[in-house]
Amino acid sequence: MSALLARIAALLGGDARADRVVPPSGATAWLTLFTAAAMAFLAVFALALALATGRLADRWSGALAATATVRISAPAEQMAVQTRRVLDILAVTPGVASARALDPAETQRLLEPWFGPGLPVDSLPIPQLIEVSETPEGIDPEGLRLRLVAEAPGALLDDHRRWRRPLVAAADRIRMLGLLSLLLIGGATAAMITLAARAALAANDRVIRVLRLIGARDAYIARAFVRRFTLRAVVGAVAGTAAGMVAVALLPAAADEGGFLTGLGFQGMGWLWPLAIPPLAGIVAFWATRVAALGELRKVQ
Amino acid sequence: MIAFENVAHGYGGGALLGEVTLTLAPGSFHFLTGPSGAGKTTFLKLCYGELAPDAGRITLFGQPLGAMSRDDLARQRRRIGIVHQDCQFIDHLALAENVALPLIVAGRAPDKAEMSELLAWVGLSRHADALPPSLSGGERQRAALARAVMMSPDVVLADEPTGNLDWEMSLRLLTLLVELNRMGKAVVIATHDLNLIRAAKAQVAARVLRIKDQRLQLAGADL
Numbered sequence: 001m002s003a004l005l006a007r008i009a010a011l012l013g014g015d016a017r018a019d020r021v022v023p024p025s026g027a028t029a030w031l032t033l034f035t036a037a038a039m040a041f042l043a044v045f046a047l048a049l050a051l052a053t054g055r056l057a058d059r060w061s062g063a064l065a066a067t068a069t070v071r072i073s074a075p076a077e078q079m080a081v082q083t084r085r086v087l088d089i090l091a092v093t094p095g096v097a098s099a100r101a102l103d104p105a106e107t108q109r110l111l112e113p114w115f116g117p118g119l120p121v122d123s124l125p126i127p128q129l130i131e132v133s134e135t136p137e138g139i140d141p142e143g144l145r146l147r148l149v150a151e152a153p154g155a156l157l158d159d160h161r162r163w164r165r166p167l168v169a170a171a172d173r174i175r176m177l178g179l180l181s182l183l184l185i186g187g188a189t190a191a192m193i194t195l196a197a198r199a200a201l202a203a204n205d206r207v208i209r210v211l212r213l214i215g216a217r218d219a220y221i222a223r224a225f226v227r228r229f230t231l232r233a234v235v236g237a238v239a240g241t242a243a244g245m246v247a248v249a250l251l252p253a254a255a256d257e258g259g260f261l262t263g264l265g266f267q268g269m270g271w272l273w274p275l276a277i278p279p280l281a282g283i284v285a286f287w288a289t290r291v292a293a294l295g296e297l298r299k300v301q
Numbered sequence: 302m303i304a305f306e307n308v309a310h311g312y313g314g315g316a317l318l319g320e321v322t323l324t325l326a327p328g329s330f331h332f333l334t335g336p337s338g339a340g341k342t343t344f345l346k347l348c349y350g351e352l353a354p355d356a357g358r359i360t361l362f363g364q365p366l367g368a369m370s371r372d373d374l375a376r377q378r379r380r381i382g383i384v385h386q387d388c389q390f391i392d393h394l395a396l397a398e399n400v401a402l403p404l405i406v407a408g409r410a411p412d413k414a415e416m417s418e419l420l421a422w423v424g425l426s427r428h429a430d431a432l433p434p435s436l437s438g439g440e441r442q443r444a445a446l447a448r449a450v451m452m453s454p455d456v457v458l459a460d461e462p463t464g465n466l467d468w469e470m471s472l473r474l475l476t477l478l479v480e481l482n483r484m485g486k487a488v489v490i491a492t493h494d495l496n497l498i499r500a501a502k503a504q505v506a507a508r509v510l511r512i513k514d515q516r517l518q519l520a521g522a523d524l
Contacts, residue, residue, distance in 0.1 A: 020394070021391065021394070021402075021405075021406075023391075023392075023393040024393075206389070206391075207391050209389070210389045210390065210391055210402075211391075211402075211406060212375070213349075213351075213378070213383060213385070213389065214378065214379075214383075214402055214403040214406060214448065215375050215376065215377075215378035215379035215403055215406060215407060215452070216375060216406035217371075217372050217375040217376075217406075218371055218372070218375075219372075220406055220408075298371075301350065301351045301352070301353075301374075
């Protein structure tokens with residue numbers, strides 16, 4: 001890898017004379033530059049998406065993992081007794097840090113967004129909720145469920161797992177799509193550079209024949225083309241990456257209410273990731289042009 | 302230096318050349334004649350490996366052509382100066398750069414004094430900075446010769462070098478080639494200009510090869 005980078009650095013640094021042998025190409029150079037920039041810009045967003053969904057998955061599993069809820073649905077006269085019993089059980093259950101029964105005011109506040117204020121909680125058979133905080137070791141949900149069934153038939157344990165699973169799965173899937181997009185962008189860049197290099201090689205067929213005739217080795221002829229396309233891809237990718245990073249930085253910050261959803265963007269060291277795009281574009285361009293050039297040259301004896 | 306053993310070559314089935322056996326020795330001077338389409342250019346292309354023989358064996362400087370890698374071939378071509386029928390320059394580079402190109406692609410820097418001496422030799426000093434398309438046919442032919450000898454090759458192959466030149470210019474180019482031959486280089490000139498061959502015979506011990514009925518024959522002294 002470092003040998004490859006050294007070769008690319010040497011290539012970009014020197015031998016402008018070999019470069020002069022191929023005529024300047026004008027408009028097509030700008031097209032290569034523009035496409036490389038556009039691909040880098042897209043890559044920044046794909047990267048931001050992958051990183052953000054990674055954080056999202058972590059946050060969702062983290063926030064919901066440490067809590068559980070027990071819901072008690074029982075006839076009004078038994079409610080207090082069963083609540084008492086459940087709290088007693090929870091107090092001696094390993095893995096439970098604290099357990100607290102929600103009072104009617106809290107319950108009303110929870111239901112307010114759905115039913116509006118002024119709901120007569122007292123007159124409705126609203127289940128009693130008990131909020132459970134887990135220790136880092138966590139509870140054994142199956143054991144607790146069996147015990148609750150035996151001692152408080154109206155109690156139901158919800159450890160949030162069934163909420164968590166699809167959310168985390170969705171976040172993981174989005175992250176996969178982000179990474180797949182990055183691969184596709186890399187492949188599309190390689191294809192684009194290959195086509196552009198082929199066109200340049202075909203347009204300069206005469207130059208190539210002359211060079212071959214006077215004893216130029218394939219590597220020498222290829223270098224002139226490889227140098228050009230690698231430079232263009234790197235310069236374009238630098239511009240595209242910079243534009244992409246600015247665009248991500250200027251995204252409106254996710255407000256506190258949206259914290260659960262997390263913002264699309266980079267955080268902390270995450271800002272270093274997009275900086276890898278220009279060197280990667282250079283490596284892709286280097287290989288794509290080299291393979292195309294050596295392939296085309298083989299047709300000229 | 303260049304040896305042919307029973308070489309045959311043809312395009313798409315039809316044989317053009319067959320049973321060619323010949324050795325180009327250092328200091329030899331050959332003319333290659335024959336009607337248009339007889340295979341003069343093909344013979345020269347076989348000499349520098351642009352074409353591969355269908356049968357037989359070609360050896361360049363002791364190395365069989367078939368066993369050479371592309372890089373080997375490139376290296377051997379630096380020892381062969383070629384004056385192409387249509388010259389073949391790189392049109393966006395100045396004449397001086399075109400002439401120096403064989404050195405540049407070999408990774409050597411052209412020597413300024415040597416360069417101007419060479420351009421003076423072919424009478425193109427004034428045109429060093431001109432682009433090839435702006436030159437006349439004769440100037441291009443002489444520039445092609447200058448490029449061919451830039452690497453001080455062991456063999457000079459010229460394909461119709463006087464094709465678009467007047468008689469005076471043709472003689473001048475011939476004199477340049479004879480001078481090169483006196484320096485010990487093997488020279489092969491493909492031409493159908495019999496006057497040129499007669500003019501050369503006065504200056505140098507030239508042998509004439511004729512392509513007839515797909516065979517390469519040594520022509521008699523009757524020319």
